[in-house]
Amino acid sequence: MKALIIGGGIAGPATAIALRKAGIDSVVYESHPGGADTIGVFLTLGSNGIDALRTIDADAPALAAGFPTPAIDMVSTTGKSLGRVRTSRPDGDITSRTLKRADLYRAIRGEAAHRGIRIAHGKRLVWAQDTADGVRAVFADGSEEYGDLLIGCDGIHSTVRGIIDPAAPAPSYSGLIGLGGYTRGVPVDAQTGSYRMMFGKRAFFGYVPAPDGEVWWFANLPRPAEPARGELENIGPEQWRRELTELFAEDTGPAAALIRAARAITPAGPMHALPTLPVWHRGRMIAIGDAAHAPSPTSGQGASLSVEDAVELAKALRDRPTIESAFAAYEALRRPRVERIVKQAARINNNKAAGPAGRIIRDLLMPLVLPRLANGEQSRQTYAHHIDWDTTTAAPPRPGTRTHL
Numbered sequence: 001m002k003a004l005i006i007g008g009g010i011a012g013p014a015t016a017i018a019l020r021k022a023g024i025d026s027v028v029y030e031s032h033p034g035g036a037d038t039i040g041v042f043l044t045l046g047s048n049g050i051d052a053l054r055t056i057d058a059d060a061p062a063l064a065a066g067f068p069t070p071a072i073d074m075v076s077t078t079g080k081s082l083g084r085v086r087t088s089r090p091d092g093d094i095t096s097r098t099l100k101r102a103d104l105y106r107a108i109r110g111e112a113a114h115r116g117i118r119i120a121h122g123k124r125l126v127w128a129q130d131t132a133d134g135v136r137a138v139f140a141d142g143s144e145e146y147g148d149l150l151i152g153c154d155g156i157h158s159t160v161r162g163i164i165d166p167a168a169p170a171p172s173y174s175g176l177i178g179l180g181g182y183t184r185g186v187p188v189d190a191q192t193g194s195y196r197m198m199f200g201k202r203a204f205f206g207y208v209p210a211p212d213g214e215v216w217w218f219a220n221l222p223r224p225a226e227p228a229r230g231e232l233e234n235i236g237p238e239q240w241r242r243e244l245t246e247l248f249a250e251d252t253g254p255a256a257a258l259i260r261a262a263r264a265i266t267p268a269g270p271m272h273a274l275p276t277l278p279v280w281h282r283g284r285m286i287a288i289g290d291a292a293h294a295p296s297p298t299s300g301q302g303a304s305l306s307v308e309d310a311v312e313l314a315k316a317l318r319d320r321p322t323i324e325s326a327f328a329a330y331e332a333l334r335r336p337r338v339e340r341i342v343k344q345a346a347r348i349n350n351n352k353a354a355g356p357a358g359r360i361i362r363d364l365l366m367p368l369v370l371p372r373l374a375n376g377e378q379s380r381q382t383y384a385h386h387i388d389w390d391t392t393t394a395a396p397p398r399p400g401t402r403t404h405l
């Protein structure tokens, strides 16, 4: 069996590695000529994502590229503590890590290359279809490839998703834009690896000191109307520095000072999510990772869920007798989990964009509800998730059985 994997971000190479472990060959087709690194952005790889990478023996380079970040302290605009959110497995066995997105891409791609998996760059998929006994993929450069199945790992603005279901919903805009930066020499009230996130008066701000003393920070700014294409790209770092410094001027804490002294500010982008996708697969094609279920970056789970998807899909293809039944079994397993996490992130986004009255209610209620939401069963389900490679993927439920939320 040969799989055509579309997209060489996180889900793509992770899927290729997992398929190789399951005895299935694949080639990864990536549209960017030299990789798909996003400049400068950092992210958290959850303990569940690390655990999934470990299942396919590919966790070491990602661990080496990041630093441990076990929890987040949430504070209000006045610096009042709103509670601590645990972002790792409660047993402390695996701790979530913060790392540059580009470093995570490099780490996973390196593991794929190490196993002899081919990643073809400059290959933008434009069309695909099932044939009598396989699948045909057509690329923008006019070339074609044939395989037994096609896996769309082509991210939140997926082409594969629309080929599988032309009526598929588009990602929704969260009402927030995001950007970040890196600063040295500004003292902060947090220890190395300890996140602090502030619901500021006018915007949301998070920061974490890295082991080398640099402080990594990000800001989420409410923008009710979705920015037009190119609008944010035209705003340079110095203009952001001025706007952000002013935006956080009234908040307690180091936000304004960190922004003023930043050595680098990353480009801003609108924050999107794909809450629910009715059709994940058709025939021999399936969408996984952000292409099927993108949580907003607020969740801190997009990358981790993509790796989990990769492992579960490879297992299902290993265990089920046909591609279609493997896809159905995979969806039944994954849909409830990913949609729960996507919904949680959407709720937090609403709090980030709260108006004056909403802020008062949020600051009163958050210390009461946060411990239950963030450190209880929900958190355990998210961060302690483990995939057992040796168990067999169960048969898909019979048609008509409700399998998702």
Ligand SMILES: Cc1cc2nc3c(=O)[nH]c(=O)nc-3n(C[C@H](O)[C@H](O)[C@H](O)COP(=O)(O)OP(=O)(O)OC[C@H]3O[C@@H](n4cnc5c(N)ncnc54)[C@H](O)[C@@H]3O)c2cc1C
Binding pocket: 006, 007, 008, 009, 010, 011, 012, 029, 030, 031, 032, 035, 036, 041, 042, 043, 044, 045, 046, 101, 123, 124, 125, 126, 153, 154, 155, 156, 157, 158, 159, 178, 288, 289, 290, 291, 294, 297, 299, 300, 301, 302, 303, 304, 305, 306
């Ligand atoms: C600012 C920001 C912060 C984030 N923070 C976090 C975080 O803290 N924790 C977390 O877990 N996640 C975070 N995320 C989300 C995370 O980056 C994504 O969930 C994750 O990258 C999804 O992996 P993926 O492989 O599905 O898609 P992607 O990583 O987007 O990869 C898709 C790949 O497909 C390629 N592609 C697209 N179209 C085609 C085509 N037609 N043909 C061929 N190739 C194509 C793209 O070039 C890209 O390389 C954040 C995202 C952003 C933007």
